Amino acid sequence: MKAFDQPLARGTRTVVAIARHPLHPMLVTFPIAFFVAVLGTDLAFWYLNDPFWARASLWLLGGGLVMGGLAAVAGTVELLVVGGIRRRPAGWNHFVMAVMLLAVEFVNWWYRLPDAPASIVPGGLCLSALGVVLVAAAGWMGAHLIFEHQVAIAPDAERTKVAGAVSGPVRSGSKTVQ
Ligand code: HEM
Numbered sequence: 408m409k410a411f412d413q414p415l416a417r418g419t420r421t422v423v424a425i426a427r428h429p430l431h432p433m434l435v436t437f438p439i440a441f442f443v444a445v446l447g448t449d450l451a452f453w454y455l456n457d458p459f460w461a462r463a464s465l466w467l468l469g470g471g472l473v474m475g476g477l478a479a480v481a482g483t484v485e486l487l488v489v490g491g492i493r494r495r496p497a498g499w500n501h502f503v504m505a506v507m508l509l510a511v512e513f514v515n516w517w518y519r520l521p522d523a524p525a526s527i528v529p530g531g532l533c534l535s536a537l538g539v540v541l542v543a544a545a546g547w548m549g550a551h552l553i554f555e556h557q558v559a560i561a562p563d564a565e566r567t568k569v570a571g572a573v574s575g576p577v578r579s580g581s582k583t584v585q
Contacts, residue, residue: 418562419491423481429559431485434478435549441471442512442542446535452527461524464531468516475509485559492558501548508541 421429445467452460482505485492492498515534519526552558 415491415494415556416562417557418560419489419556419558420561420565421485421559422488423484424559427561429481429485431478431481432549432553432559434474434481435546438471438475438478438508438512439542439546441467441474442508442535442538445471445515446532446539449527449532449535452524453532458524461519461527464527464535465516465519465523468512468519472509472512472516475505475512479505479509489558492552495552495556495558497548497552497556498558501545501552504541504545504548508538508545511541512538 421427423430445464448460448463448467451457452464482502486498486502487493511534515531515538518534519531553560
Protein backbone atom coordinates (compact mmCIF):
# COMPACT_ATOMS: atom_id res chain seq x y z
CA MET A 408 0.00 0.00 0.00
CA LYS A 409 2.94 2.28 0.61
CA ALA A 410 3.59 2.39 -3.14
CA PHE A 411 0.29 4.26 -3.65
CA ASP A 412 1.50 7.17 -1.48
CA GLN A 413 4.40 7.83 -3.86
CA PRO A 414 3.97 10.19 -6.84
CA LEU A 415 4.46 8.37 -10.13
CA ALA A 416 7.80 9.09 -11.74
CA ARG A 417 8.10 9.48 -15.50
CA GLY A 418 9.59 6.62 -17.49
CA THR A 419 8.86 2.89 -17.18
CA ARG A 420 10.39 -0.29 -18.38
CA THR A 421 8.83 -2.31 -21.23
CA VAL A 422 8.27 -6.06 -21.15
CA VAL A 423 6.89 -6.87 -24.62
CA ALA A 424 9.91 -5.72 -26.60
CA ILE A 425 12.68 -6.73 -28.97
CA ALA A 426 16.07 -5.57 -27.70
CA ARG A 427 14.26 -3.10 -25.38
CA HIS A 428 12.25 -1.61 -28.25
CA PRO A 429 8.52 -1.96 -27.35
CA LEU A 430 6.47 -4.04 -29.81
CA HIS A 431 3.13 -2.29 -29.28
CA PRO A 432 4.12 0.99 -31.03
CA MET A 433 5.47 -1.06 -33.98
CA LEU A 434 2.20 -3.01 -34.30
CA VAL A 435 -0.28 -0.11 -33.93
CA THR A 436 0.90 1.49 -37.17
CA PHE A 437 -1.00 -1.24 -39.09
CA PRO A 438 -4.51 -0.85 -37.59
CA ILE A 439 -4.13 2.94 -37.68
CA ALA A 440 -3.29 2.92 -41.40
CA PHE A 441 -5.84 0.20 -42.31
CA PHE A 442 -8.79 1.68 -40.38
CA VAL A 443 -8.18 5.15 -41.83
CA ALA A 444 -7.80 3.69 -45.33
CA VAL A 445 -11.20 1.92 -45.01
CA LEU A 446 -12.95 5.29 -44.99
CA GLY A 447 -11.12 6.11 -48.25
CA THR A 448 -12.05 2.82 -49.94
CA ASP A 449 -15.67 3.15 -48.75
CA LEU A 450 -15.85 6.64 -50.26
CA ALA A 451 -14.25 5.31 -53.46
CA PHE A 452 -16.98 2.63 -53.65
CA TRP A 453 -19.72 5.20 -53.05
CA TYR A 454 -18.35 7.43 -55.82
CA LEU A 455 -17.32 4.78 -58.41
CA ASN A 456 -19.72 1.94 -57.57
CA ASP A 457 -16.94 -0.58 -58.36
CA PRO A 458 -17.13 -3.74 -56.15
CA PHE A 459 -13.32 -3.82 -56.04
CA TRP A 460 -13.44 -1.04 -53.41
CA ALA A 461 -15.98 -2.96 -51.32
CA ARG A 462 -13.64 -5.98 -51.29
CA ALA A 463 -10.68 -3.70 -50.46
CA SER A 464 -12.61 -2.32 -47.46
CA LEU A 465 -13.39 -5.83 -46.21
CA TRP A 466 -9.73 -6.89 -46.43
CA LEU A 467 -8.51 -3.69 -44.79
CA LEU A 468 -10.93 -4.24 -41.91
CA GLY A 469 -9.82 -7.88 -41.52
CA GLY A 470 -6.12 -6.93 -41.63
CA GLY A 471 -6.69 -4.08 -39.18
CA LEU A 472 -8.48 -6.40 -36.77
CA VAL A 473 -5.73 -9.04 -36.89
CA MET A 474 -2.91 -6.53 -36.38
CA GLY A 475 -4.98 -4.47 -33.90
CA GLY A 476 -5.66 -7.68 -31.97
CA LEU A 477 -1.93 -8.45 -31.79
CA ALA A 478 -1.25 -4.85 -30.71
CA ALA A 479 -3.97 -5.15 -28.06
CA VAL A 480 -2.36 -8.32 -26.66
CA ALA A 481 1.06 -6.62 -26.48
CA GLY A 482 -0.43 -3.46 -24.93
CA THR A 483 -2.51 -5.39 -22.40
CA VAL A 484 0.51 -7.38 -21.20
CA GLU A 485 2.42 -4.10 -20.72
CA LEU A 486 -0.55 -2.57 -18.89
CA LEU A 487 -0.99 -5.47 -16.51
CA VAL A 488 2.65 -6.36 -15.88
CA VAL A 489 4.39 -2.99 -15.63
CA GLY A 490 3.35 -1.29 -12.38
CA GLY A 491 4.21 2.18 -13.66
CA ILE A 492 1.68 1.76 -16.50
CA ARG A 493 -0.97 -0.10 -14.49
CA ARG A 494 -1.09 2.67 -11.88
CA ARG A 495 -1.68 5.42 -14.43
CA PRO A 496 -5.33 6.31 -15.21
CA ALA A 497 -4.08 7.44 -18.64
CA GLY A 498 -3.15 3.82 -19.38
CA TRP A 499 -6.68 2.62 -18.58
CA ASN A 500 -8.29 5.47 -20.55
CA HIS A 501 -6.27 4.41 -23.59
CA PHE A 502 -7.24 0.77 -23.04
CA VAL A 503 -11.00 1.57 -22.92
CA MET A 504 -10.80 3.73 -26.05
CA ALA A 505 -8.81 1.05 -27.93
CA VAL A 506 -11.28 -1.70 -26.99
CA MET A 507 -14.16 0.52 -28.20
CA LEU A 508 -12.30 1.04 -31.47
CA LEU A 509 -11.71 -2.70 -32.00
CA ALA A 510 -15.35 -3.49 -31.13
CA VAL A 511 -16.70 -0.93 -33.65
CA GLU A 512 -14.35 -2.18 -36.37
CA PHE A 513 -15.34 -5.80 -35.65
CA VAL A 514 -19.02 -4.87 -36.10
CA ASN A 515 -18.05 -2.97 -39.28
CA TRP A 516 -16.38 -6.13 -40.67
CA TRP A 517 -19.05 -8.61 -39.49
CA TYR A 518 -21.91 -6.49 -40.85
CA ARG A 519 -20.37 -6.53 -44.36
CA LEU A 520 -19.61 -10.25 -44.57
CA PRO A 521 -22.87 -11.43 -46.20
CA ASP A 522 -22.86 -8.74 -48.94
CA ALA A 523 -19.99 -6.24 -48.84
CA PRO A 524 -21.13 -3.86 -51.65
CA ALA A 525 -24.68 -3.62 -50.30
CA SER A 526 -23.51 -2.85 -46.76
CA ILE A 527 -21.45 0.27 -47.43
CA VAL A 528 -23.99 3.04 -48.02
CA PRO A 529 -24.91 4.24 -45.49
CA GLY A 530 -24.22 1.77 -42.60
CA GLY A 531 -20.62 0.71 -43.39
CA LEU A 532 -19.64 4.27 -44.25
CA CYS A 533 -20.97 5.59 -40.91
CA LEU A 534 -19.13 2.86 -38.99
CA SER A 535 -15.90 3.63 -40.88
CA ALA A 536 -16.23 7.34 -40.08
CA LEU A 537 -16.82 6.52 -36.40
CA GLY A 538 -13.76 4.22 -36.58
CA VAL A 539 -11.56 7.10 -37.77
CA VAL A 540 -12.73 9.26 -34.84
CA LEU A 541 -11.93 6.40 -32.43
CA VAL A 542 -8.52 5.75 -34.07
CA ALA A 543 -7.68 9.42 -33.54
CA ALA A 544 -8.81 9.33 -29.89
CA ALA A 545 -7.06 6.02 -29.07
CA GLY A 546 -3.89 7.07 -30.92
CA TRP A 547 -3.86 10.44 -29.16
CA MET A 548 -4.20 8.77 -25.77
CA GLY A 549 -1.48 6.22 -26.61
CA ALA A 550 0.89 8.96 -27.69
CA HIS A 551 0.03 10.87 -24.49
CA LEU A 552 1.34 7.87 -22.55
CA ILE A 553 4.64 8.08 -24.40
CA PHE A 554 5.22 11.83 -24.64
CA GLU A 555 3.71 12.98 -21.32
CA HIS A 556 4.29 10.00 -19.04
CA GLN A 557 7.31 8.58 -20.89
CA VAL A 558 5.84 5.10 -20.63
CA ALA A 559 8.05 2.39 -22.19
CA ILE A 560 10.94 4.86 -22.25
CA ALA A 561 13.90 3.69 -20.19
CA PRO A 562 14.43 5.95 -17.17
CA ASP A 563 17.49 8.22 -17.40
CA ALA A 564 19.63 6.12 -15.07
CA GLU A 565 18.99 3.01 -17.17
CA ARG A 566 19.66 4.85 -20.42
CA THR A 567 22.96 6.16 -19.10
CA LYS A 568 23.93 2.59 -18.29
CA VAL A 569 23.03 1.38 -21.79
CA ALA A 570 24.97 4.19 -23.45
CA GLY A 571 27.96 3.37 -21.28
CA ALA A 572 28.21 7.03 -20.26
CA VAL A 573 28.59 6.51 -16.54
CA SER A 574 30.43 9.70 -15.70
CA GLY A 575 28.62 12.84 -14.53
CA PRO A 576 25.39 13.25 -12.57
CA VAL A 577 22.14 11.71 -13.77
CA ARG A 578 19.62 14.37 -14.86
CA SER A 579 16.94 15.41 -12.41
CA GLY A 580 13.49 13.80 -12.52
CA SER A 581 15.05 10.41 -13.14
CA LYS A 582 13.57 8.41 -10.30
CA THR A 583 12.66 4.97 -11.62
CA VAL A 584 9.31 3.30 -11.12
CA GLN A 585 10.24 -0.31 -11.94
C1 HEM B 1 -6.62 -2.76 -26.34
C2 HEM B 1 -5.60 -2.76 -25.66
C3 HEM B 1 -4.46 -1.76 -25.68
C4 HEM B 1 -3.68 -1.51 -24.60
C5 HEM B 1 -3.80 -2.14 -23.22
C6 HEM B 1 -2.70 -0.52 -25.00
C7 HEM B 1 -1.69 -0.04 -24.18
C8 HEM B 1 -0.68 0.82 -24.59
C9 HEM B 1 0.52 1.12 -23.84
C10 HEM B 1 0.86 0.50 -22.48
C11 HEM B 1 1.23 2.00 -24.55
C12 HEM B 1 2.61 2.58 -24.18
C13 HEM B 1 3.69 1.87 -25.02
C14 HEM B 1 4.01 0.50 -24.53
O1 HEM B 1 4.09 0.27 -23.31
O2 HEM B 1 4.21 -0.40 -25.38
C15 HEM B 1 0.50 2.31 -25.75
C16 HEM B 1 0.91 3.20 -26.73
C17 HEM B 1 0.20 3.45 -27.88
N1 HEM B 1 -0.94 2.80 -28.30
FE1 HEM B 1 -1.93 1.33 -27.31
N2 HEM B 1 -2.92 -0.17 -26.31
C18 HEM B 1 -3.97 -0.91 -26.79
C19 HEM B 1 -4.47 -0.88 -28.08
C20 HEM B 1 -4.13 0.07 -29.03
C21 HEM B 1 -4.73 0.20 -30.34
C22 HEM B 1 -5.79 -0.74 -30.92
C23 HEM B 1 -4.15 1.30 -30.93
C24 HEM B 1 -4.38 1.94 -32.30
C25 HEM B 1 -5.24 1.76 -33.12
C26 HEM B 1 -3.20 1.84 -30.03
C27 HEM B 1 -2.41 2.97 -30.26
C28 HEM B 1 -1.34 3.36 -29.51
C29 HEM B 1 -0.42 4.42 -29.89
C30 HEM B 1 -0.49 5.29 -31.15
C31 HEM B 1 0.55 4.47 -28.87
C32 HEM B 1 1.75 5.44 -28.81
C33 HEM B 1 2.90 4.83 -29.59
C34 HEM B 1 4.03 5.83 -29.81
O3 HEM B 1 3.79 7.03 -29.86
O4 HEM B 1 5.18 5.35 -29.98
N3 HEM B 1 -3.19 1.07 -28.88
N4 HEM B 1 -0.67 1.56 -25.77
